[in-house]
Amino acid sequence: MQLTQPADRHGFTIAIICALTIEADAIEELFDETYDRHGEIYSKQFRDPNSYVTGRIGRHNVVLCYMPGIGRGAAASVASSVRVSYTGVQTALVVGICGGVPNPSHNDKIYLGDVIISDSVIQFDFGRQYPGGFQRKMGVKDTLGRPNQEIRSLLQGLKARRARSDFQSKTSQYLQLPQQSGSHWQHPGSEDILFRASFTHKHRAEALSPVCLCFTGHREDDVCSEAVKTTCSKLACDENHIVRRRKVQDSSVSILIGTIASGDTVMKSGECRDRIAASGEENVLGFEMEGAGVWDNISCIVIKGVCDYADSHKNKDWQEYAAASGASATKAFLSIWVPISREDSPPRLNAPEIPRSPCFVGRATEMEELRSAFLSGGTFDRTLLLQGPPGIGKSALTVEYVERFRHKHKDIFWFDASSIPNLISSSSAIRKQINNKFPSTGSVGTVNADLFRRHTQEHQVAELWQAFAFIGSRRANY
Numbered sequence: 001m002q003l004t005q006p007a008d009r010h011g012f013t014i015a016i017i018c019a020l021t022i023e024a025d026a027i028e029e030l031f032d033e034t035y036d037r038h039g040e041i042y043s044k045q046f047r048d049p050n051s052y053v054t055g056r057i058g059r060h061n062v063v064l065c066y067m068p069g070i071g072r073g074a075a076a077s078v079a080s081s082v083r084v085s086y087t088g089v090q091t092a093l094v095v096g097i098c099g100g101v102p103n104p105s106h107n108d109k110i111y112l113g114d115v116i117i118s119d120s121v122i123q124f125d126f127g128r129q130y131p132g133g134f135q136r137k138m139g140v141k142d143t144l145g146r147p148n149q150e151i152r153s154l155l156q157g158l159k160a161r162r163a164r165s166d167f168q169s170k171t172s173q174y175l176q177l178p179q180q181s182g183s184h185w186q187h188p189g190s191e192d193i194l195f196r197a198s199f200t201h202k203h204r205a206e207a208l209s210p211v212c213l214c215f216t217g218h219r220e221d222d223v224c225s226e227a228v229k230t231t232c233s234k235l236a237c238d239e240n241h242i243v244r245r246r247k248v249q250d251s252s253v254s255i256l257i258g259t260i261a262s263g264d265t266v267m268k269s270g271e272c273r274d275r276i277a278a279s280g281e282e283n284v285l286g287f288e289m290e291g292a293g294v295w296d297n298i299s300c301i302v303i304k305g306v307c308d309y310a311d312s313h314k315n316k317d318w319q320e321y322a323a324a325s326g327a328s329a330t331k332a333f334l335s336i337w338v339p340i341s342r343e344d345s346p347p348r349l350n351a352p353e354i355p356r357s358p359c360f361v362g363r364a365t366e367m368e369e370l371r372s373a374f375l376s377g378g379t380f381d382r383t384l385l386l387q388g389p390p391g392i393g394k395s396a397l398t399v400e401y402v403e404r405f406r407h408k409h410k411d412i413f414w415f416d417a418s419s420i421p422n423l424i425s426s427s428s429a430i431r432k433q434i435n436n437k438f439p440s441t442g443s444v445g446t447v448n449a450d451l452f453r454r455h456t457q458e459h460q461v462a463e464l465w466q467a468f469a470f471i472g473s474r475r476a477n478y
């Protein structure tokens, strides 16, 4: 399929979100084409504070978002703003570097430069009120950010040995692209060293000053700020506490798929890292700070190169190499993710996040009822409410109807009715799309959230989050 440059911002369906400049730079190295770097072509919505670079990676048009800072809040704000300017974005890839769990399971090992791809995100948080350091806030986040079925299947397939091995080869191949253009993306050339989790990076032989926290602190992980800035070799971290080494010539990039732990604080304690990794059933592979913020706003996948072991010995030596490996894995991921063809579709402003079921059979009577409710008789406004318990197939039926009869409708809108606030925000986003596409019409497409609220209260629909309101109007209101 020949990919064309989108005519406007709404033609972009994938956002890539990076917190650090080196992460975004690494991604840009892997662009096949750059469309717009200063907003001259695509601009952005008024008051959207993000900066964007748009371009093409393989078969995908992507918008790269630079974050003004690190952390969950910044990530959440970038993710919500990108959806205002780039209303067609359905999936965000949070790309960059992270701290890795060196031994996440019996069978797996993680080395520096490996890449972690998340199929789920857990949130963790530190709190002074908790002796011993950390508290897991919640389990696996299974709400908004859960990747859609199409991506989940893709990730599941990648767990198979052969597919993963192909994916790794592809990643290594792409890694050469930035490395050829800049030596800073190369392997740092030093041994990959892992210290015992309980062995802290601190002044040991002598105190730096009378107030050196390494000596005056009461806990093993009390470390002075000067020690944090000093390398292991300068600090003379005792090599007897090294539990694993990997020589430069043995290095290669492995891909691991699993859970990433996302928090507001930088993880820099080996013991804390291992405790969190062992505390749930999710098989936590790494730690980072943006996934949870994005996940709260948009369907996302975290793809991050491991630049340290999330312990006190962490330093920046591996960051650029890890950023390049994370970016290369992102390109590899995009190369196997085949976009759903929309070539046959009539113009449509936004698309459902639920893919059409390949196993949809029967239900001819219901389909005919839907068809006749919308398409028989003259052109006038119609409303149809599909109701039923969760899992009965309301969404599948609706998606199938849309796929079969979309050519009969001018535009089709989906509203996220998982909650009243989501319904209101998605209806406002849709209103903006209409106004962008047909600026002369003024304020159109009013969505009556109160109507929905009344219905749901009347019928006491408890499981709102799976419900979708579907409105298809044969005669457009504009």
Ligand SMILES: [Zn+2]
Residues within 6 Å of the ligand: 202, 203, 207, 208, 212, 213, 214, 215, 223, 224, 225, 226, 227
């Ligand atoms: Zn010190």
Ligand SMILES: [Zn+2]
Residues within 6 Å of the ligand: 200, 201, 202, 231, 232, 233, 235, 237, 312, 313
């Ligand atoms: Zn050290």
